[in-house]
Amino acid sequence: TQLLEQSPQFLSIQEGENLTVYCNSSSVFSSLQWYRQEPGEGPVLLVTVVTGGEVKKLKRLTFQFGDARKDSSLHITAAQPGDTGLYLCAGERSRGATNKLIFGTGTLLAVQP
Amino acid sequence: DAGITQSPRHKVTETGTPVTLRCHQTENHRYMYWYRQDPGHGLRLIHYSYGVKDTDKGEVSDGYSVSRSKTEDFLLTLESATSSQTSVYFCAIRDRGKGAYNEQFFGPGTRLTVL
Numbered sequence: 001t002q003l004l005e006q007s008p009q010f011l012s013i014q015e016g017e018n019l020t021v022y023c024n025s026s027s028v029f030s031s032l033q034w035y036r037q038e039p040g041e042g043p044v045l046l047v048t049v050v051t052g053g054e055v056k057k058l059k060r061l062t063f064q065f066g067d068a069r070k071d072s073s074l075h076i077t078a079a080q081p082g083d084t085g086l087y088l089c090a091g092e093r094s095r096g097a098t099n100k101l102i103f104g105t106g107t108l109l110a111v112q113p
Numbered sequence: 114d115a116g117i118t119q120s121p122r123h124k125v126t127e128t129g130t131p132v133t134l135r136c137h138q139t140e141n142h143r144y145m146y147w148y149r150q151d152p153g154h155g156l157r158l159i160h161y162s163y164g165v166k167d168t169d170k171g172e173v174s175d176g177y178s179v180s181r182s183k184t185e186d187f188l189l190t191l192e193s194a195t196s197s198q199t200s201v202y203f204c205a206i207r208d209r210g211k212g213a214y215n216e217q218f219f220g221p222g223t224r225l226t227v228l
Contacts, residue, residue, distance in 0.1 A: 031214040042203050042219030043156070050214060088155060092215045099144060099163060099207070100171070101215055103156040 004104035012110045021074045021107045023089035037086040079111045117220035132191040136204030144207035145187040149200040194227045
């Protein structure tokens with residue numbers, strides 16, 4: 001059972017465009033993280049959101065946690081070729097209780113120069 | 114950089130042979146994880162460890178075993194490799210971080226091909 005659904009699965013855009021990636025679930029998470037993975041490397045943590053409605057910004061990337069803590073979005077403004085990669089969301093169901101993360105299936109982003 | 118290394122980085126083996134992958138960390142983290150990554154499935158947890166000799170199963174543990182005899186090393190063994198175990202394997206550690214959330218940091222991965 002895939003508890004975290006990401007959309008879209010693939011996205012190919014031109015440099016300078018804006019985009020939004022979604023991470024949805026019917027379950028509540030105590031925290032949700034976003035990772036970026038480049039080819040041949042492991043995922044790298046970008047951000048952790050923990051409060052319903054929370055918004056965090058990382059340069060041109062804006063992350064939002066849904067009010068009910070069941071979903072999250074990642075918005076990229078003026079995408080650059082360096083943003084290319086696989087974006088993964090991951091959630092923790094209950095803080096500290098399971099010691100496990102549930103990963104979404106990922107969104108593969110290609111930014112063309 | 115969480116000081117995580119994985120070995121080997123690439124391995125090709127034949128069906129039925131045993132394979133052991135090693136994850137090594139240098140920062141004394143208590144929690145260590147093994148994941149596999151396959152197209153369309155994201156990252157799936159195989160096994161994890163919460164201390165020396167303390168391990169638990171993940172969602173895709175069948176056909177895999179693990180051992181942790183030292184804090185710094187977490188070994189993943191495929192007792193008799195099958196073609197369905199062809200995948201990229203990632204090791205991760207959990208960093209308690211500021212808020213004690215499960216923030217994980219990953220090694221570079223091992224690409225395993227079972228012929």
